[in-house]
Amino acid sequence: MKKTELKVNMHCNKCSAQVLKAVTAVRGIDQVSVDRENDTVTVLGDADPVMVASRIRKVGKVAEIISVGAPKPPEKK
Numbered sequence: 001m002k003k004t005e006l007k008v009n010m011h012c013n014k015c016s017a018q019v020l021k022a023v024t025a026v027r028g029i030d031q032v033s034v035d036r037e038n039d040t041v042t043v044l045g046d047a048d049p050v051m052v053a054s055r056i057r058k059v060g061k062v063a064e065i066i067s068v069g070a071p072k073p074p075e076k077k
Contacts (some may be wrong), residue, residue: 002046
């Protein structure tokens with residue numbers, strides 16, 4: 001599993017809903033979170049980061065891959 005962060009230009013709730021719908025259509029995604037304040041989309045799963053960015057671009061949004069890597073392990077208490 002890998003964590004992919006993308007910078008996506010989103011202005012409103014409709015924009016973030018379109019991006020979320022486009023990203024969830026990609027196979028291999030376990031979790032998606034959209035942060036409209038920072039204009040970022042975080043994807044957890046085995047999906048190809050380029051494919052995720054491509055799906056966002058098909059909706060008409062500009063998507064830039066910020067980082068790809070392993071997610072942080074949960075903190076042990």
